[in-house]
Amino acid sequence: MKTLKELEEIRQRTLEEVNLRKDRKGTRVVVGMGTCGISAGARPVLLAFVEEIKKRNLQHVTVTQTGCAGVCRLEPMVDVYMPDQEKVTYVNMTPEKVKRVVAEHLVNGQVVKEFTIGAVEKKD
Amino acid sequence: MQDLSLHLLDLVQNSITANASLIEISIEEDKKEDWLNIVVEDNGKGMDKETMEKAVDPFYTTRTTRKVGLGLPLFKATAQRCGGDLKIQSTVGQGTRIQIGLKLSHIDRPPFGKIEDTIVSLILCNDEIDFVYSHKTNYGEFILDTREVRKVIGELPINNVEVITWIQSYIREGLNEINGGVL
Numbered sequence: 431m432k433t434l435k436e437l438e439e440i441r442q443r444t445l446e447e448v449n450l451r452k453d454r455k456g457t458r459v460v461v462g463m464g465t466c467g468i469s470a471g472a473r474p475v476l477l478a479f480v481e482e483i484k485k486r487n488l489q490h491v492t493v494t495q496t497g498c499a500g501v502c503r504l505e506p507m508v509d510v511y512m513p514d515q516e517k518v519t520y521v522n523m524t525p526e527k528v529k530r531v532v533a534e535h536l537v538n539g540q541v542v543k544e545f546t547i548g549a550v551e552k553k554d
Numbered sequence: 555m556q557d558l559s560l561h562l563l564d565l566v567q568n569s570i571t572a573n574a575s576l577i578e579i580s581i582e583e584d585k586k587e588d589w590l591n592i593v594v595e596d597n598g599k600g601m602d603k604e605t606m607e608k609a610v611d612p613f614y615t616t617r618t619t620r621k622v623g624l625g626l627p628l629f630k631a632t633a634q635r636c637g638g639d640l641k642i643q644s645t646v647g648q649g650t651r652i653q654i655g656l657k658l659s660h661i662d663r664p665p666f667g668k669i670e671d672t673i674v675s676l677i678l679c680n681d682e683i684d685f686v687y688s689h690k691t692n693y694g695e696f697i698l699d700t701r702e703v704r705k706v707i708g709e710l711p712i713n714n715v716e717v718i719t720w721i722q723s724y725i726r727e728g729l730n731e732i733n734g735g736v737l
Contacts, residue, residue: 432724434706440716441707463679465625468564469555473675480678484715492713495679497567500619 447489455513457491457536462507464498470505471524478525479508482532491536504547510535519547555628557667558592563675564625565594565652570680571616572598572650578686579673583658585692590638590658597649606644629654636660670725673698674718681713689729696728 461467461476479493499507504521510531511517518541520531527545534540543549555561562579569577574596582591601609608614610630615623630640638656656663673687677700684704688697698721700712707717 432720432727437703437706437717437720440714440720441710444714444716445708445710461679463563463567463675465564465567465623465628468560468567473560473563473671476675476678477671480674480715480718484719493678495675497571498617498619502620 447487455490457488457513458509458511459491459493459536460496460509460511461493462497462499462505463495464502464505466498466502467505467507470502472506474525475506475508475523475528478528479532482529483536486532486537488532488536501547504550507547512536512539520545521547521550555632555664557664558632559667559669559672561629561632561664562592562594562669563672565629566672566676568625568652569594569596569598569650570676570683572596572600574598574649574683576684576686577676578688580688580690581669582690583692585658588658590656590663592654593651595649595651600646600648600650601642601644602646606642609642610640626652632656632664636663669729670722673725674722677721678713678718681711687725689732691732694732696725696732698725698728 459479461472461479463472463476476493476495483491483493496509501507506523508520508523508531509517510520518535520527520542523545531542531545534542555564566577566579576597578595580593584590610626612622612624612627615621617623626640633640633654633656636656637660638654641653642650644650669689673685677685684700686697686699688695703717703721704712710717
C-alpha cells in the first residue's frame with residue numbers, strides 16, 4: 431500500500447537531484463489536450479512521456495499541456511521546445527512513437543523527422 | 555470519448571481555462587439506487603446566464619482556433635443516452651459547478667476508464683492548481699487532496715515525475731479498495 435511516508439522519502443531523495451540540475455536550461459514538451467486531442471489519445475501520449483522521463487531520469491524536461499491548435503485531424507500533437515532550437519511539432523503521436531522521440535530527440539538532440547508535421551503533411 | 559475518465563479530463567479543461575485555482579471532482583457510485591453522480595466544481599471566473607445556456611451548444615465556443623466546442627455537448631449526450639443529464643450552475647466571479655447524473659447499470663454507460671490517469675494528467679500539467687478528488691462507492695470513500703500532498707513534499711514540485719507516479723499508484727490502490735478489488 432502506498433503511504434505518505436513513501437512520499438516523504440521521495441521528497442528527500444529527489445530534492446537533491448532537482449537542486450543539482452537547477453542551473454540547466456530546460457526542455458519543454460507540450461501536449462495538445464483539447465477535446466480533439468483527448469479523444470484521439472493525448473492522455474496515453476502524455477503519460478508515456480512521464481514514464482520515459484522517469485525511466486531515463488531526465489530532470490531537465492518538463493511536460494505540460496495546451497488546448498487545440500486548430501489542426502484536429504493531426505492530433506495527438508506534441509510540441510518540443512529545446513533551448514537554442516526551433517520548436518518541433520510532432521503529429522499523430524502514439525506512446526510507441528514517444529519512446530523514439532524521447533530517445534532520439536530529447537536525449538540525443540536528433541529530431542525524429544518522419545513524425546514531424548512537415549513530413550506527415552507532405553506525404554498526405 | 556471512449557470512457558468516462560476521458561470525458562472528465564475534457565470537462566476539467568474548462569475549469570482550467572476559467573483560471574480556477576481549486577477544482578473539486580466528486581464521483582459517487584450508488585449501486586443500491588443504481589445511480590452515478592459526477593460533480594466538477596471550480597472557483598474560476600464563472601459564466602453569465604447567456605453563456606451558460608450556449609455552453610452545451612456544439613457550435614458555440616470561446617476559442618478562436620476553431621468554430622466548434624464539443625466537450626460539454628458530448629458529455630451531456632452521454633449522460634442523456636444513459637437515462638440522465640448534465641446540469642450547469644455558474645456565477646460570474648465565483649465559479650462553476652457541473653453535475654452529471656446517469657444510470658449506473660445502463661447498457662450504454664461507458665466504462666470508468668483510468669481515472670488515475672486523468673487525475674495525474676491534470677496535476678502534471680497544472681501544477682499551480684489544487685485538485686480535490688473524492689470517490690464514493692457503497693464500500694467506502696477515497697479522497698486525494700493535492701494540498702495535503704504539497705504539505706508532505708514541501709519545496710519539491712508536485713509535477714515531479716516521481717511524485718506524479720506515486721499519486722498514480724496511490725489513486726489506483728485507493729480505487730481498488732473502495733471497489734472491493736474489482737474495477
